[in-house]
Amino acid sequence: MFKRSKKKTSPQFIWLFILAPLLLTACQSTGKTALLNHYYDHGSAALNGIIATDFAPDGTLWRLFPTDKNIFVEYSTDLGRSFSRSFKVNPEEQKINVWAENPPIIKVSRSGRIHVLYYADEDQRATTYFSYSDDQGRTFSTPILVSDEATTAMHYMDQMLVDSTGKVYFFWHDTRHGRHDPKLGSGVVSLYYTTFDRVNGRLENQKITGGICSCCRTAIALAPNDKPVILARMVLEKGIRDHALIRLLDNHQWSKPIQAITDNWRVDACPEHGPAISIDDQGRSHLVWFTLGEQRQGIFYAHTDDYGHHVSHPPLALGDPSQLPGHPDVLAIGNRVYLAWQEFDGEQTHIVVQYSHDRGASWSHSKQVLSAPDRTAHPQLIQQNDNAYLIWSSEGKGLQLITINND
Amino acid sequence: MIKSTAMPIFRLFSCTLLLFFTVVVSANDANEPNGLRLGSYQELVAQHEAKPLVVVFWSISCASCLKEMATIKEIHQEQPSLPIVMVSIDDSTEASAVLATLQDKGLSDLESWVFTESNPQRLRYEIDSTWYGEIPRLYFFDADHNRRGISGKISKADWLELLAS
Numbered sequence: 001m002f003k004r005s006k007k008k009t010s011p012q013f014i015w016l017f018i019l020a021p022l023l024l025t026a027c028q029s030t031g032k033t034a035l036l037n038h039y040y041d042h043g044s045a046a047l048n049g050i051i052a053t054d055f056a057p058d059g060t061l062w063r064l065f066p067t068d069k070n071i072f073v074e075y076s077t078d079l080g081r082s083f084s085r086s087f088k089v090n091p092e093e094q095k096i097n098v099w100a101e102n103p104p105i106i107k108v109s110r111s112g113r114i115h116v117l118y119y120a121d122e123d124q125r126a127t128t129y130f131s132y133s134d135d136q137g138r139t140f141s142t143p144i145l146v147s148d149e150a151t152t153a154m155h156y157m158d159q160m161l162v163d164s165t166g167k168v169y170f171f172w173h174d175t176r177h178g179r180h181d182p183k184l185g186s187g188v189v190s191l192y193y194t195t196f197d198r199v200n201g202r203l204e205n206q207k208i209t210g211g212i213c214s215c216c217r218t219a220i221a222l223a224p225n226d227k228p229v230i231l232a233r234m235v236l237e238k239g240i241r242d243h244a245l246i247r248l249l250d251n252h253q254w255s256k257p258i259q260a261i262t263d264n265w266r267v268d269a270c271p272e273h274g275p276a277i278s279i280d281d282q283g284r285s286h287l288v289w290f291t292l293g294e295q296r297q298g299i300f301y302a303h304t305d306d307y308g309h310h311v312s313h314p315p316l317a318l319g320d321p322s323q324l325p326g327h328p329d330v331l332a333i334g335n336r337v338y339l340a341w342q343e344f345d346g347e348q349t350h351i352v353v354q355y356s357h358d359r360g361a362s363w364s365h366s367k368q369v370l371s372a373p374d375r376t377a378h379p380q381l382i383q384q385n386d387n388a389y390l391i392w393s394s395e396g397k398g399l400q401l402i403t404i405n406n407d
Numbered sequence: 408m409i410k411s412t413a414m415p416i417f418r419l420f421s422c423t424l425l426l427f428f429t430v431v432v433s434a435n436d437a438n439e440p441n442g443l444r445l446g447s448y449q450e451l452v453a454q455h456e457a458k459p460l461v462v463v464f465w466s467i468s469c470a471s472c473l474k475e476m477a478t479i480k481e482i483h484q485e486q487p488s489l490p491i492v493m494v495s496i497d498d499s500t501e502a503s504a505v506l507a508t509l510q511d512k513g514l515s516d517l518e519s520w521v522f523t524e525s526n527p528q529r530l531r532y533e534i535d536s537t538w539y540g541e542i543p544r545l546y547f548f549d550a551d552h553n554r555r556g557i558s559g560k561i562s563k564a565d566w567l568e569l570l571a572s
Contacts, residue, residue: 125468185471185560186470186471186473186474186560187469187470187471188470214470215468215469267541267558267559268471268474268559268560269469269471269541269542269543269558269559269560270466270468270469270470270471270472270541270542271539271540271541272540272541272542273539273540273541290539292539292541292558324532324536324537324539326539344528344532346529346532346533346536347529349528373526374525374526375525375526375527375528395525395526
C-alpha cells in the first residue's frame with residue numbers, strides 16, 4: 001500500500017517542484033511580496049549628480065543612488081569599480097528632492113545594518129524619510145518620517161550618524177519655531193534631533209537650539225566617548241553668521257553653543273555653505289568652514305582640544321582665492337588629517353586635497369586630484385580601516401573614488 | 408451628410424483649441440520667467456543699456472530673499488521707471504513656483520528669469536567670477552553700467568543710497 005501510494009503521488013510532487021518557482025515568480029511580479037524583485041535599471045545619471053556612500057565594516061562600499069522618483073541602494077566589493085544590482089528603498093514612487101548642500105545619506109553600522117535617509121517633496125518641500133535594511137539591502141523597512149511635524153514645518157539639512165552600539169542620531173534644521181529674534185534677521189531656524197535604536201523605535205523629536213542659519217548644512221561627528229559633537233553656522237548677535245560647537249554632555253544634556261570661530265560675517269543671506277568636522281581618537285576636533293567675514297574670506301582649517309573654548313590661531317587658509325574654493329570636508333585618522341575641497345576655473349570643478357601627519361600642526365602642499373565639467377556633489381572624505389578615501393560624484397562621470405596618497 | 412456634420416464639429420473644436428492656446432498659453436508665455444542660459448546675462452544687461460539697472464538673484468527657498476521682496480516692491484512702486492530684473496537661481500523645473508512667489512509678493516510685473524543651465528556654477532561664474540553663490544545677490548548698475556555687487560538682504564535706505572551713488 002505504501003509502496004503503491006508513493007508511486008502514484010510521485011509525479012504530483014514533480015509538478016509541484018516545477019510549478020512552485022513559477023508561481024512564486026508570478027507573485028513577485030505582481031508586487032504582493034516584499035521579497036526579491038530587486039533589479040532596477042535606473043540609468044546612469046543620479047538626480048543632480050548626487051550619490052551618497054559609506055563603507056561597511058567588511059570593506060564593502062555601499063552607495064545610495066537617487067533618481068527623480070526612487071531611491072536605490074547598491075554595493076561594490078571592488079572599491080566602486082563595479083556595483084551590484086539595485087535594491088529599491090521606497091515602495092511607492094515619490095518626488096525625490098536632492099541638492100548638493102542637502103544630499104541623501106547612507107550609513108552602515110558595525111552590525112551591518114544599512115541606514116538610509118532621503119528627501120521627497122510631500123506636504124513640505126524636501127521632507128525627510130528614514131529606512132533601514134538588515135538583510136544586505138534585499139528588503140528595506142517602510143520609510144518613516146523623521147520629523148513629527150512633517151506636514152506643517154519645513155525640515156531639512158539632515159545629518160545621520162550611527163554610534164558604536166548601533167544607535168542612530170538624526171539632526172536637522174526645523175522651521176516649527178517660526179518666531180526667532182527679529183534682530184537676527186531672516187533665515188533663522190532651530191536645530192532638532194532624535195535617536196533610533198533596536199529598543200526605541202519611536203523618533204521623539206527634541207530641540208537642541210535656535211539661532212541656526214537655515215541653509216548651511218550642519219556638521220556632526222562622534223567624539224571618542226561615542227557622543228555627537230555639532231559644528232553649525234549660527235546667526236549670532238547683529239546677524240553675524242559665524243560657527244559654534246555644541247556637544248552632548250555625559251548628563252545627556254546638550255551644551256550651550258560655544259562660538260568657536262570669529263569671522264564677523266554680518267550678512268542676512270543664504271550662504272548655502274556649511275562646515276565640516278572630524279574628531280581624532282585623542283579628542284581633537286578638526287574644523288573646516290567657509291566665510292566672507294570681516295576677518296577673513298574663503299575656506300579655512302583650525303582645530304580645538306576643548307570643543308571650541310580654545311581654537312588654533314590663525315586659521316589655515318585653503319585653496320586658490322581666484323578659483324572660488326568651497327565646500328571643504330575633513331577626516332582625521334589617528335595623527336593624520338585629510339582635507340578636500342572644490343575649486344572652479346570657469347569651465348570645470350576641481351577637487352583639491354591636502355593632508356597633515358601631525359594632527360594639523362604642519363601640512364602638505366595642496367594637490368588637484370579630480371575634475372568634472374558638469375553639476376557635482378560636494379566632495380566627501382570617508383574612512384575604511386586605516387585608509388582615507390575621497391568620494392565625489394557628478395552628473396557626467398557618476399561616482400569617483402580614490403585613495404589619498406600620503407607620500 | 409457625414410461631411411456636413413463632421414466639419415462644423417471639427418471647426419468648433421479647432422476654434423476652441425485656437426482660443427485656448429491664444430488665451431491660456433500666450434498668457435502663460437507673458438508671465439513665465441525667461442530661461443537664463445550661458446550668454447543670457449550679457450543680453451539681459453545690454454537690453455537696458457545706458458540706464459540704471461538692478462538685477463536681483465534670489466531663490467524660492469531663501470528666507471532672506473523673500474523678505475527682501477517687500478523692499479523691492481516699495482522701490483518699484485516709488486520708481487516704476489527703474490528696471491529691476493528678478494533672476495531665480497532655482498532650477499527651471501521650479502518655474503511655476505518662481506512665478507507663484509513673484510505673484511504672491513506683488514512682483515510679477517517685473518522682468519523675470521530662472522536658471523536654465525545644467526551646471527549652475529558655470530552660469531554663476533559667467534555672471535560674476537567672484538560670486539560664491541550666496542543669495543540674495545544684488546547688482547546695481549549706474550547709467551554707465553558700472554556694476555556694484557552686494558550679498559544679503561539690505562534695507563530700503565541702503566537701496567536708495569546705492570541708487571543715488
